[in-house]
Amino acid sequence: MLGIVTAGIAPGLxxxxxxYLKDQYGSEPFSIVFKTFIAGALLVFPIMFIQYVLDAENVLQGRLFEPYLAIGFLEEFFKWFILYYTVFQHVSFDEPYDGIVYGASVSLGFASVENIFxxxxxxxxxxxxxxxLPVSSHALFGVIMGxxxxxxxxxxxxxHKWLILSLLVPFLLHGSYNYILLTLEDWLVxxxxxxIFLWYLGLKKVKKARKLSDQHFENNLIIEKTFISGK
Incomplete structure (x- = not known):
């Protein structure tokens, strides 16, 4: 049992x-990252229940509905909801790169529990x-969302545009991942x-987020110097 739990959670951590360690302007408070991870982990249970009901009632089933809506949209929406209503307005979310950390955290909390099961x-x-596959893809969906x-x-x-994209892009990517896995016979091809594309896109977003954080702190430094000199 311990071996399964360890193997299930180790890739996510x-x-x-x-x-987390690529945040060059000070790591996020561990307590907030941990809470976000746990929130993502707890999402598994209501999502599993909803997906069970959808399957039992034959709702949103089919080659497109199941991978994109019953799985992709449902999971990404709940993760997006957690991020927006618990982290987005938090004082610790003080630079663009922080979205990467919190997005990865909630997604990997979800992926870790799902993996253990x-x-x-x-x-x-x-x-x-x-x-x-599943754990790393969830991480990258979270990175892109963040x-x-x-x-x-x-x-x-x-x-509004960016918040819509923060749900839309991971949803489409997640749905496409599920579509390949669930509907194609030679899915590995x-x-x-x-x-490879998902990793490329995710790491590109990480690089862009770090540049945005650079610009953010440079602008704050200019404003601070202007304020001090004005006094």
């Missing part, structure tokens, strides 16, 4: 540590494959290039 049901031999959340919070003008 490793990926979260990677994105899967390994309990199917065996420890699936641990490596689960780490490479990137657009950070853009929304710190961009001038209306944040397309999954490999899809995961």
């Amino acid at each position: 490793a990926l979260l540590s990677y994105f 899967y390994l309990f049901a199917n065996g420890l031999e699936y641990a490596i494959g689960r780490a490479l 990137y657009y959340m950070g853009k929304g919070k710190f961009s001038e003008g209306s944040s 397309l999954m490999i290039p899809f995961m």
